[in-house]
Amino acid sequence: MIETNPNEIVIVKSETSKIGSVDFDNLIFGRVFTDHMFVCDYEDGKWQTPQIMPYQAMTIEPSARVFHYGQAVFEGMKAYKDDDGRIFLFRPDQNFNRINKSAARLAIPEFRKDFFFEGLEKLLKLDSDWIKPGVGNSMYIRPFVIATEPAISASPAMSYRFMIILSPAKAYYNEPVRVLFAEKYSRSADGGVGFAKAAGNYAAQFYPTSLAQKKGFQQIIWTDANTHEYLEEAGTMNIFFRVNDTLITAPNNDRILDGVTRKSVISLAKDLGIECEVRRVSVKEIKAAAIDGSLKEIFGAGTAAVISPVSAFEHAEEVYELEQLDNSYASLFKEKLMNIQHNISEDPHGWRYEVK
Amino acid sequence: MIETNPNEIVIVKSETSKIGSVDFDNLIFGRVFTDHMFVCDYEDGKWQTPQIMPYQAMTIEPSARVFHYGQAVFEGMKAYKDDDGRIFLFRPDQNFNRINKSAARLAIPEFRKDFFFEGLEKLLKLDSDWIKPGVGNSMYIRPFVIATEPAISASPAMSYRFMIILSPAKAYYNEPVRVLFAEKYSRSADGGVGFAKAAGNYAAQFYPTSLAQKKGFQQIIWTDANTHEYLEEAGTMNIFFRVNDTLITAPNNDRILDGVTRKSVISLAKDLGIECEVRRVSVKEIKAAAIDGSLKEIFGAGTAAVISPVSAFEHAEEVYELEQLDNSYASLFKEKLMNIQHNISEDPHGWRYEVK
Known part of the structure; x- marks a missing residue:
């Protein structure tokens, strides 16, 4: 027909x-x-x-x-x-x-x-x-x-x-994920195509991710290729850290995807009065925060997964477990986002687009 | 059938x-x-x-x-x-x-x-x-x-x-090529897939190369993504510099393809008593050599092009023209390689493989 x-x-x-x-x-x-x-x-x-x-x-x-x-x-x-x-x-x-x-x-x-x-x-x-x-x-x-x-x-x-x-x-990840901070492999270079959803960016992550999976970690948090000192993104998700009650996420650059869920979380945080710092995040600072107890949450944000809480991270052969909170930012943002997406709540930013 | x-x-x-x-x-x-x-x-x-x-x-x-x-x-x-x-x-x-x-x-x-x-x-x-x-x-x-x-x-x-x-x-490039030394864009990161013939490595070069072509340069010589101070490879070719009578080419690493023509040129240079240094090559040193006249040749080496002489390079908006020599290393290596490939000369290294 x-x-x-x-x-x-x-x-x-x-x-x-x-x-x-x-x-x-x-x-x-x-x-x-x-x-x-x-x-x-x-x-x-x-x-x-x-x-x-x-x-x-x-x-x-x-x-x-x-x-x-x-x-x-x-x-x-x-x-x-x-x-x-x-x-x-x-x-x-x-x-x-x-x-x-x-x-x-x-x-x-x-x-x-x-x-x-x-x-x-x-x-x-x-x-x-x-x-x-x-x-x-x-x-x-x-x-x-x-x-x-x-x-x-x-x-x-x-x-x-x-x-x-x-x-x-259905939801992409159902369980909190365990992640590894990259120390050797890289996702993208300055002046490269990391900011783009270029096909080749994804296959390049498969092998390092398979090594992480063998160690019991589902995802890698990529660090900057030059120094491996700064946390960037997770390959299929951007990444947020909650230290005390402040959110921190890496700024966009030519290595990091400008995620739609990421920018929506930043806007929602503002709406909710949650402080959100968009700045470089070092591995050192997150490890220190994990040790002194101020690191409350890590979560990924992306279209497929929406919000994906992280339950543990590994760096330099040390594993840092994160306590799963009852009133997490991760579940708060996930609920807020899904309620907007499914036309359950108000949509103050005009993010919904009806297909008529 | x-x-x-x-x-x-x-x-x-x-x-x-x-x-x-x-x-x-x-x-x-x-x-x-x-x-x-x-x-x-x-x-x-x-x-x-x-x-x-x-x-x-x-x-x-x-x-x-x-x-x-x-x-x-x-x-x-x-x-x-x-x-x-x-x-x-x-x-x-x-x-x-x-x-x-x-x-x-x-x-x-x-x-x-x-x-x-x-x-x-x-x-x-x-x-x-x-x-x-x-x-x-x-x-x-x-x-x-x-x-x-x-x-x-x-x-x-x-x-x-x-x-x-x-x-x-037929031969891939017929004319000497004009090249641009990369200052902004990059081909690959440490810990990435630059050493592999991964499909995505190639498409990532198309846009920067198209910008170079608009300026009158056919190819880009990629530099290290971190500092853009060291010359690495040309994307479809490895690259050799002749300073006085010495050849210089970058060492293999996880960003640079381990080229078959490259390693064959290094072997032939040894056979011919030509000194060949496999080490990092800085943009600064090649520009200085171009200015003082000790830079005699630049050429690419790869399967498609075999040997591809470079007639000029650009860096920081300055163009450096190279005189085309009658008895160039580029033409010497090209002839040696093609004679081995076409069963015209001896094959001391056993590189030919007959299909019977």
């Missing part, structure tokens, strides 16, 4: 739905995708007519540049449904702006804002049944761009594919 | 050949591929039966991890044909070892040596007509591995595809 709409997006609907075969109570993150996907190709110097089509495998040349040179960027977003069946996004302008900032750093042409929003909204409405109401349920949205030109010279491609795929999700 | 051979590789030959449509005198690097390709999938914890099949587009899920997290590594090699029609590789063991070193850093399972060599040799023999004799002609060989598992969790994939594709080539 093919529809062409006045806004140029061609829609080819799936004849059948897979939704009946999905166990929504036992979703593993990022494995199940909805019935449709959004696809838009860049050819001849411009983004061509976008399509929404049945979710399916695609045909691509082995010489496509993405396979050889990692010319690819992505975003992570979520949609939420309230009890009235209304669908909301959370600060989607931030993700749109960031994917284009990432794209520019990777020499990928910027995507069109009208195509992004129209495509995403039509896609969400078409697969609306897949978005389950209830706090904790969400639709994980993965926009991404890949270089498709079939030529292996090491230079920016002339053709690209922009896609959006949707994966229904 | 399907053949199964005793060494497990399944061969499906192409019914027709594209070779008649190829203009071998006007090849653009990396755009034309031969009639066949080698494919081997990793599933259920092991590399499955490899196949050689007609070169063709492949079907892959949009959620394949390579698209999202850049979990991919590659190699660059060449095959040469002498006037008797014999086919040679150049130090292929180095490439095999390096792709597995790269794979390990990206949490990709190591490939099997028997599959690599049998697959590559059978593929080259099947597409032997595509390898043209004559110095300067070669078959560029691109082995690569991509993460294919259709799931977007940020962790190592459970399934991969190892491929080899072949592209007939």
Whole structure:
């Protein structure tokens, strides 16, 4: 069934739905995708007519540049449904702006804002049944761009594919995580691509993370590559430290992702009268605070995990356990954020964006 | 036509050949591929039966991890044909070892040596007509591995595809190149993946290189990310400096690729009685040598380009032009290397590997 709409997006609907075969109570993150996907190709110097089509495998040349040179960027977003069946996004302008900032750093042409929003909204409405109401349920949205030109010279491609795929999700991490402060490996360099959601930033973390996991730590808190003295981010999350009642998080720079959840936490802290210092955070200071008892919490903030409390950290072969508080900032921010996201509370900053 | 051979590789030959449509005198690097390709999938914890099949587009899920997290590594090699029609590789063991070193850093399972060599040799023999004799002609060989598992969790994939594709080539750079010494952007961090042929390392260079190109420089010589004071490599080439009659090149470390052409140049220099210092090279020293006239040459060394002379460099908005010498080290090493590669000269180090 093919529809062409006045806004140029061609829609080819799936004849059948897979939704009946999905166990929504036992979703593993990022494995199940909805019935449709959004696809838009860049050819001849411009983004061509976008399509929404049945979710399916695609045909691509082995010489496509993405396979050889990692010319690819992505975003992570979520949609939420309230009890009235209304669908909301959370600060989607931030993700749109960031994917284009990432794209520019990777020499990928910027995507069109009208195509992004129209495509995403039509896609969400078409697969609306897949978005389950209830706090904790969400639709994980993965926009991404890949270089498709079939030529292996090491230079920016002339053709690209922009896609959006949707994966229904429960909370990403359920348990507090144990983390390791990086001492040897690094995530990114000054003057590099750490601030971008560049595909290659992620695979580079897999091996060091696997070593951490063998030692019983789920995540690494990356430190600056030069000295390993300053705590930066967790690779899939930004990171916050609570010392006494003050929050501390690292400033953005060209190594650290400008996280949407991070900046929302900073705003919420201000609303709540919680002091939040955005400054360099040293390993030394956090260890000292852990020893003298002033370190109350560490938590990660990111779209997939929302807020992810840390129960322990390791550095220089010493493990520091953190007591889990009943009235933690982590649970406070998580509740505040999720209530805004799910249209349960007021939204003083205008972060909700209804998909109509 | 399907053949199964005793060494497990399944061969499906192409019914027709594209070779008649190829203009071998006007090849653009990396755009034309031969009639066949080698494919081997990793599933259920092991590399499955490899196949050689007609070169063709492949079907892959949009959620394949390579698209999202850049979990991919590659190699660059060449095959040469002498006037008797014999086919040679150049130090292929180095490439095999390096792709597995790269794979390990990206949490990709190591490939099997028997599959690599049998697959590559059978593929080259099947597409032997595509390898043209004559110095300067070669078959560029691109082995690569991509993460294919259709799931977007940020962790190592459970399934991969190892491929080899072949592209007939002329010399990669024909003219001396003008280069810019990096002052702001960086290629890799200490503790990162710069030493690996990780896909993401390459796309990260495209944007800074495009800025250099707008200023009239084809390549960037990357400097250390911490201080930008030491010259490291050129992204697709290692780099050598000739000061008076001494060669200088940076030592390998976790930021710099362990280049096969680089180490071959170091060996040849020893054979020829040319002093070669493998040590840190500062921007300051090279600028001083350019000013006092002791800087005689700069050249890149890599598989695609073999030896690529540099005619000028820029740093801090100053351009330093280099006189092109008649009897340059660059042309000496290029001739020595190509004569070994094409079976024209003796091969005292046993670098040639005949494909029989």
